[in-house]
Amino acid sequence: MNAATAQTGNPDICLPVMNEQDVQQAVRQCRRLCMQYGFKQVQAFQVATALAELAKNMLYHADGGEIHIRLLHTPRTGIEIEACDHGPGIPDIEQAMQNHFSTRGTLGIGLPAVKRLMDEMQIETVTGQGTRIRARKWR
Ligand SMILES: Nc1ncnc2c1ncn2[C@@H]1O[C@H](COP(=O)(O)OP(=O)(O)O)[C@@H](O)[C@H]1O
Numbered sequence: 001m002n003a004a005t006a007q008t009g010n011p012d013i014c015l016p017v018m019n020e021q022d023v024q025q026a027v028r029q030c031r032r033l034c035m036q037y038g039f040k041q042v043q044a045f046q047v048a049t050a051l052a053e054l055a056k057n058m059l060y061h062a063d064g065g066e067i068h069i070r071l072l073h074t075p076r077t078g079i080e081i082e083a084c085d086h087g088p089g090i091p092d093i094e095q096a097m098q099n100h101f102s103t104r105g106t107l108g109i110g111l112p113a114v115k116r117l118m119d120e121m122q123i124e125t126v127t128g129q130g131t132r133i134r135a136r137k138w139r
């Protein structure tokens, strides 16, 4: 049992993301957990899609990282996904959140999609140290 489990009685599922296979596995696990926690199928799909975007970003922009999935009880039932990496950080969050902005010449729609698909989104980032993105969806 880790610290989060001891505190809330809920498992904090931690999944490494080092390659494409890890991304797919995390997506499947996320969808399964959402269904198990009683989210509607469409919500499970939305949360899993957001997770896929955050996980791919860690892979392509930060050499991998970790995804945490947690069930929330306050103020009501929800699910939180958190993506943590020790990559280069995001120098300008506002710019990164814009549709079609990408530093790698890709679509640049991942972060804005996470914002739309989830109810809450929070980005903490330190240049040269890494990024932590938390996104929540209420059931
Ligand atoms: N984990 C991360 N670490 C560093 N930079 C990131 C990370 N996630 C996103 N970014 C930055 O934000 C930009 C926008 O991300 P996104 O909307 O997913 O588009 P894309 O992945 O196609 O570039 C990226 O191009 C990158 O510069």
Ligand SMILES: [Mg+2]
Pocket (backbone or CB within 6 Å): 053, 056, 057, 108, 109, 110, 111
């Ligand atoms: Mg992306």
